[in-house]
Amino acid sequence: MQKTFKNYIFSSKILLVSIIFIICFIFSTYLHTTLTKEEALKQSNTISNQVFSSMYQIMRKGWSREDLNLFTKSLEENFKNSNYEINIYRAQSVKDLFGEIKENPKDQILLDVLNSNQDEIKSFENNIVRNILPLKANQECMQCHTNVKEGDTLGVVEVTQDLSDIFYESKFQYIIFFLIIIPIFYISAFISSRYTSKKISKSLDLFKEKVENINSIDDFKKFDSKNIDLYFKEFNEIIVNVNGMADKLKNVAVDKELLEFEIKLLDKFIITSDVVKDWREYISDLLLEINKIMETYTLMTMFRVGDDQFEVDIFWLAIPQEDVKVVFEEYVENMLKESEHFKGMSDFKIKHIIANRHEKLVNLKKEDIEYRSKSLFLESPKIGGIVGIGLQSALTVDPVRYIVIDSILTTMANLVGSVKAIHKYTQDLEYYAARDPLTDLFNQRVFNDMMSYEIKRAKRHNYSFALMIIDCDNFKHINDNHGHSFGDKFLQTIADILETHKRDEDIVARYGGDEFTIILPECDENGAQTVANRISKEIDNTKLETPDGTKIGLTISTGICVYPTHTMSQKEMFIIADHMMYQAKEEGKNLVKLPTQEDITYVLKQNQEKSLLLLNAIENNQIYPYFQPIKPSPSNENDVIIHELLMRIKHEDKIISAYEFIEIAEARGLINKMDLIVIEKAFEQIKKTNYKGLLFINLSPKSLIVGDFINKINDLVKEYEIQKDHIVFEITERETVKNFSLLERFVQNLKAEGYKFAIDDFGSGFSSFHYIKKFPIDYLKIDGDFIININKDEKDKAFVNSISTLAQELNVKTIAEFVENQEIVETLDTLNIDYCQGYHMGRPALEFQSK
Numbered sequence: 049m050q051k052t053f054k055n056y057i058f059s060s061k062i063l064l065v066s067i068i069f070i071i072c073f074i075f076s077t078y079l080h081t082t083l084t085k086e087e088a089l090k091q092s093n094t095i096s097n098q099v100f101s102s103m104y105q106i107m108r109k110g111w112s113r114e115d116l117n118l119f120t121k122s123l124e125e126n127f128k129n130s131n132y133e134i135n136i137y138r139a140q141s142v143k144d145l146f147g148e149i150k151e152n153p154k155d156q157i158l159l160d161v162l163n164s165n166q167d168e169i170k171s172f173e174n175n176i177v178r179n180i181l182p183l184k185a186n187q188e189c190m191q192c193h194t195n196v197k198e199g200d201t202l203g204v205v206e207v208t209q210d211l212s213d214i215f216y217e218s219k220f221q222y223i224i225f226f227l228i229i230i231p232i233f234y235i236s237a238f239i240s241s242r243y244t245s246k247k248i249s250k251s252l253d254l255f256k257e258k259v260e261n262i263n264s265i266d267d268f269k270k271f272d273s274k275n276i277d278l279y280f281k282e283f284n285e286i287i288v289n290v291n292g293m294a295d296k297l298k299n300v301a302v303d304k305e306l307l308e309f310e311i312k313l314l315d316k317f318i319i320t321s322d323v324v325k326d327w328r329e330y331i332s333d334l335l336l337e338i339n340k341i342m343e344t345y346t347l348m349t350m351f352r353v354g355d356d357q358f359e360v361d362i363f364w365l366a367i368p369q370e371d372v373k374v375v376f377e378e379y380v381e382n383m384l385k386e387s388e389h390f391k392g393m394s395d396f397k398i399k400h401i402i403a404n405r406h407e408k409l410v411n412l413k414k415e416d417i418e419y420r421s422k423s424l425f426l427e428s429p430k431i432g433g434i435v436g437i438g439l440q441s442a443l444t445v446d447p448v449r450y451i452v453i454d455s456i457l458t459t460m461a462n463l464v465g466s467v468k469a470i471h472k473y474t475q476d477l478e479y480y481a482a483r484d485p486l487t488d489l490f491n492q493r494v495f496n497d498m499m500s501y502e503i504k505r506a507k508r509h510n511y512s513f514a515l516m517i518i519d520c521d522n523f524k525h526i527n528d529n530h531g532h533s534f535g536d537k538f539l540q541t542i543a544d545i546l547e548t549h550k551r552d553e554d555i556v557a558r559y560g561g562d563e564f565t566i567i568l569p570e571c572d573e574n575g576a577q578t579v580a581n582r583i584s585k586e587i588d589n590t591k592l593e594t595p596d597g598t599k600i601g602l603t604i605s606t607g608i609c610v611y612p613t614h615t616m617s618q619k620e621m622f623i624i625a626d627h628m629m630y631q632a633k634e635e636g637k638n639l640v641k642l643p644t645q646e647d648i649t650y651v652l653k654q655n656q657e658k659s660l661l662l663l664n665a666i667e668n669n670q671i672y673p674y675f676q677p678i679k680p681s682p683s684n685e686n687d688v689i690i691h692e693l694l695m696r697i698k699h700e701d702k703i704i705s706a707y708e709f710i711e712i713a714e715a716r717g718l719i720n721k722m723d724l725i726v727i728e729k730a731f732e733q734i735k736k737t738n739y740k741g742l743l744f745i746n747l748s749p750k751s752l753i754v755g756d757f758i759n760k761i762n763d764l765v766k767e768y769e770i771q772k773d774h775i776v777f778e779i780t781e782r783e784t785v786k787n788f789s790l791l792e793r794f795v796q797n798l799k800a801e802g803y804k805f806a807i808d809d810f811g812s813g814f815s816s817f818h819y820i821k822k823f824p825i826d827y828l829k830i831d832g833d834f835i836i837n838i839n840k841d842e843k844d845k846a847f848v849n850s851i852s853t854l855a856q857e858l859n860v861k862t863i864a865e866f867v868e869n870q871e872i873v874e875t876l877d878t879l880n881i882d883y884c885q886g887y888h889m890g891r892p893a894l895e896f897q898s899k
Contacts, residue, residue: 061240065233073226080218084211085172092132092179092207093170099134099205100181131213135206137162141196142203161204175212181205327467331363331460332403338456339365344439345409345417346376349464350384350396351433358433360384360398366407372417373400376438379419383434387423422457435460484558486536487543495557495565499618502567506611513569514576514610517625518546518583520562521603521637530594531841532833541592542602549583573610573642580606580640588638603638605629614648627651658712661704662722665697671722672696672703673730677890677897678744678863681877689741690883692778694892695726723747724760731768739896744827746778746808758797772802776827779819780808792822799824806863811851820858828855832866832886838875845875852879 103119120136135152139162154162161169161182169180183203185196193202331347338344347363360380368376377398384396421436435457482494490498499515506513520542527535539562546556546564555567568576584604591599607628609621624643631647632639643651665671678690697704713719727745734743765772777798779791799805806827807819811834820828830851834844848864855862864876867886876884890897 062234069226069230069233073222077219077222081215084214085177088177088209088211089170089172089179092177092209093168095132095134096179096181096205096207099207100183131210133208137204137206139201139203141200142193145193145195158204158206162201164201175210175215177209177211179207324467324470327464328361328401330463332401334460335363335365335403342439344437345412346438347460348380348436348438349433349460350380351464358396360396361401362398363401363403364409366404366409367402368409369412372409372412383421383436387434420453420457422454422461433465435464487540487558489543489547489564490555490557492557492559495559495567498555498567499621502569503611503618511570512572512610512613513567514571514573514608515621515625516566516568516576516580517559517607517622517629518564518566518604519629519633521605521633523562526600528837531837531843533841533843534595538592538602541590542587542604545586545590546583549586551579554579573608573613576608576610577640577642580608584638584640605632605637606640607632608640608642614643620652623655624648624651655712658709659716661697661699662709662713662716662718665699666718666721666725670698671725672698672894673726673733674892674894675896676885676892678883678885679889680883681873681881683877684882686882690744691741691896692744692746692885693726693730695722720757727761728764731764731770733896734770735768737896741896742774742776744776744778744806746780758794758801762801773804776804776806778806778808778829779823795823811847825860827861827863829863829865835864835872836866836868839871848881849879852881856880
């Protein structure tokens with residue numbers, strides 16, 4: 049329960065009065081007791097001296113026992129009705145001469161006084177005042193008391209007085225007095241506290257009334273409590289501080305309607321497909337919402353939609369007058385002229401959109417409108433623009449509303465800018481989903497789809513078509529000697545020639561690396577050979593200038609397969625054309641090869657043999673694990689031992705590398721089984737040799753998404769007692785994974801189990817950065833194409849340096865592949881690459897190598 053001010057004042061005064069009364073009572077009681085005691089001591093001393101004087105006068109005359117008895121009796125009669133008690137005691141020397149008299153029992157103090165030469169003793173104990181006066185012998189006394197000497201104690205006069213009744217009576221009178229006077233003080237305290245609190249409460253009620261009348265920002269700005277007087281300086285200082293705080297709040301306070309509008313504005317900032325599709329309707333609705341809190345006439349957006357084009361949209365609350373439209377268009381044009389981002393761009397058209405077509409903006413003048421604008425420009429993607437607002441001039445003076453206006457413009461800029469960026473990004477995605485970014489040709493995915501479509505169409509319409517596979521001659525040598533930049537230019541030149549000299553209906557694609565494909569609809573062997581020769585001749589006549597100024601020629605090797613002349617299978621068409629391309633290379637390059645029946649038989653037989661080789665290797669346990677060391681760079685003090693697990697097949701005393709059979713293994717669905725075989729053998733080797741280092745396992749993505757893969761790996765780990773955090777799975781970007789989200793889920797599950805992950809060939813594809821964003825990566829293995837020429841190509845070096853910087857920011861370790869000499873090692877060390885892998889660091893072997 050909360051205390052009230054008036055009760056607090058009353059309670060405080062009552063407490064104060066009570067404390068004062070208690071102190072007064074204690075002090076007065078103590079004072080009375082002390083004074084009474086001192087007075088009693090004086091009185092007892094006086095009585096003692098009077099008794100002694102009387103005794104002394106009688107003794108001088110010489111008294112008898114009868115005189116003594118009469119004297120004692122007279123003392124008893126005189127003090128009979130008083131609270132005094134008088135006792136006389138003889139010393140032993142007197143008793144020896146004059147005999148015993150009747151005496152009260154003596155305590156130790158009396159005995160000590162009688163037996164010594166002590167002086168007078170005064171004491172106060174248990175409310176009893178006691179005076180003990182010793183009677184000393186002088187020359188006159190020694191006439192009768194012959195057995196003493198001068199100064200000896202002859203006797204003692206004891207006077208006692210009990211003050212208990214006096215003290216009790218005085219306390220009782222004090223209590224009666226205070227009981228009578230306390231109510232008077234309590235009533236006075238009550239009246240004074242009510243009088244004081246009433247005046248303060250009245251002023252506080254006035255303050256409360258002023259506060260209760262604040263229902264809006266306008267009411268708050270009118271609030272003034274300066275005429276409120278709380279009668280006390282300290283209380284009035286509180287009011288002064290409240291006024292100061294109110295004055296400050298008036299400058300920062302935001303109306304509830306403005307806050308609610310801000311919340312609605314933020315709620316609306318959700319870019320859905322509907323918003324992207326019709327963002328103008330969104331802005332129109334926004335304009336109507338704005339007018340619920342502030343009078344706004346128009347909104348405006350100017351956004352670039354191309355290298356030299358932009359769109360201008362002006363949104364009106366209602367139908368404007370023509371002269372007002374002209375004024376606003378002039379404002380827009382002036383803004384365009386002043387903006388550097390729209391410099392030199394004149395191709396635009398202003399579009400007017402009316403939010404409410406049932407009303408008109410009448411009597412609107414130029415001076416009634418205040419303009420505000422905000423810019424948003426991005427370099428990548430190259431999108432940007434200006435948004436503006438036209439509202440009632442008086443509104444822009446309010447600093448709070450200006451903040452709201454700025455928020456509206458920011459939301460508009462972000463919304464429209466995001467819509468434009470999404471639109472452009474969507475266009476780019478749609479384009480590059482089908483196109484190769486380097487050459488602008490169709491990519492491998494589109495090629496496969498078009499091949500499948502063309503086979504169905506050819507079969508349905510009963511016509512033939514041809515497939516050409518083209519490979520650039522000596523491209524690796526050109527790339528290694530002149531750098532990737534020149535290599536890219538080389539590929540772009542080839543792509544341009546292919547696109548220019550093909551038939552209009554032909555489909556050109558970049559299959560991968562330096563390999564291109566052309567689908568030639570409704571084309572037989574002769575037609576395909578004619579097109580191939582024309583392209584080959586044009587390329588042969590082309591010369592490119594290298595970075596060092598020399599010119600080199602370009603040549604290609606081409607293999608052809610025709611449907612249905614050579615085969616009716618899509619896979620076999622590619623295998624045959626690919627084989628003929630390699631045969632052209634073996635026969636001297638710069639050739640066009642068409643297959644004979646013997647070629648077709650040989651190719652299909654060889655493909656079949658490779659499939660049988662894989663099946664036999666699985667059945668006869670001819671799959672072996674090889675281990676290639678990964679070593680730390682010179683400045684890396686990490687002593688972790690790392691090896692990469694490689695798969696090899698042993699056939700007739702020949703060791704076959706994985707690159708010779710991996711595609712067939714994936715195509716035949718054997719790769720998952722082969723992966724598990726080589727992993728189990730590697731785990732067996734780890735347990736056998738007590739290997740404590742990390743093992744990198746390069747898995748096919750198809751293996752990762754097999755339903756029971758995790759369980760099988762976990763079973764092997766448990767069986768061979770392998771530490772999960774010592775296993776690093778390598779993910780390589782390949783076209784074999786169509787369901788990326790499925791792969792992501794399996795990787796996350798394996799990571800949760802405790803395994804580690806690495807991205808292999810990082811930088812080789814456009815999805816590499818997507819992989820590092822989506823997957824919990826521990827290591828980045830940099831594609832060897834960037835490493836092998838790092839000391840010859842500054843772009844390669846810059847690219848590796850950027851990867852190293854990125855990895856350090858993400859706390860990911862880096863591994864460089866294709867490290868072939870010490871010079872590369874030293875360069876990588878300067879770029880803070882953590883580990884190196886390549887023949888210079890160690891070749892693959894059946895055993896683990898020491899560090």
